[in-house]
Amino acid sequence: MATAAAEYSCGDSVTPKELPLPAVPSSLTSPEERAGYIIAHFWDWMDFCDTLRSHDRTFMEQNFVNYISLFPHVKQEALAPNIRAFLKAAAADSIAFGLVNDFAEHYFDDPNSPMRDEAYYILFLEELLRQPGLSEHDRIRPTYRLEMARKNRPGKIAADFVYTDRMGNRRTLHTTWGKRLLLLFYDPACSHCSEILDELCKSPILDRLIAAKELTVLAVYTEGDRKLWNETKVNMPKKWNVAIDESDIVERGLYSLPAMPIIYLLDKNKKVILKDPTPAQLEVFASNEVQINFLR
Structure with missing residues (x-):
């Protein structure tokens, strides 16, 4: 299992940092069934009313990470009911429930999380908002987070906006x-932006695609400081089109921009192919002729 926490002690006893995994019936043979x-x-094995465990952030975080590390190995249709049951159990204690929500936002939505996954976060938020005991106040943040996560998903047409390029053309x-x-x-x-943009600029595969007019780059500044x-x-x-936003993208919430830079790959009809990939993921995708017919 993935590691997020260490073994901890309470008094003179040492409490295991991980819940025991259930014994899988021998009749389940495929990896997907077993997962x-x-x-x-x-x-x-978790009693969320046992506050010694459920209020312990280290213990809860380790087991939450172990739990979500199984997600990629499970049928997608099985995830929603499992998340629903988990949240219902965690809701037995408000502090434990709060920790679970903190972990979900951190691991699924933080740009620096190695387990970041917007699709899983959407599933989690949808099930969270279906919990019957959630107060109107407690619904505010997850409702907003879900709205932002759903914006400009792969397969959808990217939101349109107006920009002015560095030559003064408005498009x-x-x-x-x-x-x-x-x-x-x-x-x-943003210094991190400079690092990522430099990495993209120096990419041989992206440079080749730009030169072949198979790829157009549009870099947009959204913060409004014209000077x-x-x-x-x-x-x-x-070789890039460089522009400044004229549509108040941030203020209108047209795109979710949690941390710069944010990357999208769009097709000729402006349908989203990739949403916020890393430069490495973008290069792999762009160089794979089976997935995307760039080089033919």
């Missing part, structure tokens, strides 16, 4: 030409 059984019974996303469009939201004052943008736009790669 499905484990995830369905993962919390069987819209949907009228920007490109067989494939790499849409970047960036901040010139900063005007001072820094000349430093951006000449």
Whole structure:
């Protein structure tokens, strides 16, 4: 199992850091079936009213990480009812329930989380909002998080917006030409942005696609500081379209921009192919002729 916490002690005793895994019936032979059984019974040994455990952040975090590490191995249709049952059990104690929600947001939605997965986070939030005892106040944040997570999902048409490029031309996303469009939201004052944009700029595969006119890059600044943008736009790669937002993208919530830069790969119709991939994931996808016919 993945590791997030260490063994901890209470008084003179040492408490195991992980819940015991359920014994899988021998009749279940496929890896998917076995993982499905484990995830369905993962919390069987957990009494959320046992505050010695359920209020212990280290213990709860370790087991939450172990639990979600099983998600990729389980049939997708089985996840929602399992998450629902887990949340119903955790709701027996408000502090434990709060910890679970904190962990879900951190591991599924934090840009720096190695387990970040928007699809899983959407599932979690949907089931959270179905919990009957959730107060109106407690519904506010997950409702907003779910609304943002659902924006511009793969397979959907990306939200249109107006921009001005560094040559002074005013255009819209949907009228920007490109067989494939790499849409970047960036901040010139962000050092992490500079690192990622430099990595993209130096990518041989992306450079080859741009040169072959198979890929168009549109880098958009959304923070509204025109003086900063005007001072820094000349430093951006000449082969990229560099622009400033004219549609109040942040204020209107057109895109979820939790941390810059945010990357989208769009097809010629501006349908989202990839949402916020890492540069490495983008390169793998772009170089795979089976998945995306860039190089033919």
